[in-house]
Amino acid sequence: MLEKIRSLGRTLKREVTLYQLLLQDQRTPILARFLLLLAVGYLLLPFDLIPDFIPVIGQLDDALIVPGLVLCAFKLIPAALIEECRLTIAESPVYVEMSRTETCARAGWWGEVGPTKSQTLRILAVLSMLGMLGFGYWWGQTLKPVGMIRAQLRAIEEGEYWRAYNYLSATAKENLCFDEFVALIQENSVVMEPRDSTFLSRNVDGATAIMSGVLEGYSEHVSDVRYVLVKEDDQWKITSFEWGTPRPYGQEKGHIRQSLL
Structure with a gap:
């Protein structure tokens, strides 16, 4: 050989x-x-x-x-x-x-x-x-980080905010309390009721992953999103996220204003 x-x-x-x-x-x-x-x-x-x-x-x-x-x-x-x-x-x-x-x-x-x-x-x-x-x-390297994001979105859609909050990393929880997390969700109609998600930009570098894409809501609006994940105890956790202002489907991308750093 x-x-x-x-x-x-x-x-x-x-x-x-x-x-x-x-x-x-x-x-x-x-x-x-x-x-x-x-x-x-x-x-x-x-x-x-x-x-x-x-x-x-x-x-x-x-x-x-x-x-x-x-x-x-x-x-x-x-x-x-x-x-x-x-x-x-x-x-x-x-x-x-x-x-x-x-x-x-x-x-x-x-x-x-x-x-x-x-x-x-x-x-x-x-x-x-x-x-x-x-x-x-x-592609296989990106499946688990994207799966973690979608698991959080499902928890949000089902109204289980505590479960969604627990998908955040320890550092993220130090920077954002539960009530603030819920407030961010309620400010974005697409995030509150996400119908679908697409992540075309995927980058995994060791224990860090950056995923960018679009969330689709039931109201024919979309929101541009960006997530940064890190590995904690061999599990992916969301350490920061950015949710863009909802916009009608097909409209040009707007500025991402909501973020957790």
């Missing part, structure tokens, strides 16, 4: 070299060169075209868009030219001087002159799967 991983790393490095050769070759169609440059340029962008807070798509854009651009480019490039560039790479000193073990591993896993088109697809599939696994791990 370790040898296969090393072989995959060498192959990926060789693929990057292949893209460079294709970009430099005048026989590569202009559109194909543009797609390859676009793929490389997208990786170097300081921002994502699809924001990360969009579930699933926002986390997988790099794993899907870049391979897609490369595949489209390869469909436009003559197969003979791609094979010629692969042979050039295989005959270069860097790869000729590979040890016999590495060469055998490469020949057994990828063939004599590097990955074929189907094997390139395998590489891209592996990268996409790794991206999905990474997203799944990140």
Whole structure:
């Protein structure tokens, strides 16, 4: 398995070299060169075209868009030219001087002159799967903090304010007494009767989590919210929250004025 991983790393490095050769070759169609440059340029962008807070798509854009651009480019490039560039790479000193073990591993896993088109697809599939696994791990880390927030909202909706208050951390309770907590709830009609909640912005860093989103009330109003949670005795607790002034659904976001720090 370790040898296969090393072989995959060498192959990926060789693929990057292949893209460079294709970009430099005048026989590569202009559109194909543009797609390859676009793929490389997208990786170097300081921002994502699809924001990360969009579930699933926002986390997988790099794993899907870049391979897609490369595949489209390869469909436009003559197969003979791609094979010629692969042979050039295989005959270069860097790869000729590979040890016999590495060469055998490469020949057994990828063939004599590097990955074929189907094997390139395998590489891209592996990268996409790794991206999905990474997203799944990140999403799983956010489930418990969001679950704690929604548990507090359910308690508020059911009128069990003491239970909702106990979802606060010890530090939060020192800064906000129960009566003040109830007063904040009663000032916000959406928080008093939350119908649904959406948290698109999620960030978990060790024992701290920051969740931002929108609460929907039964009165067709919404409230922008932000929660900060910390772990106490291996349980997530709400250490601060911000509830925005209720606004009609579809209206631009207003200022968040109610907060516990």
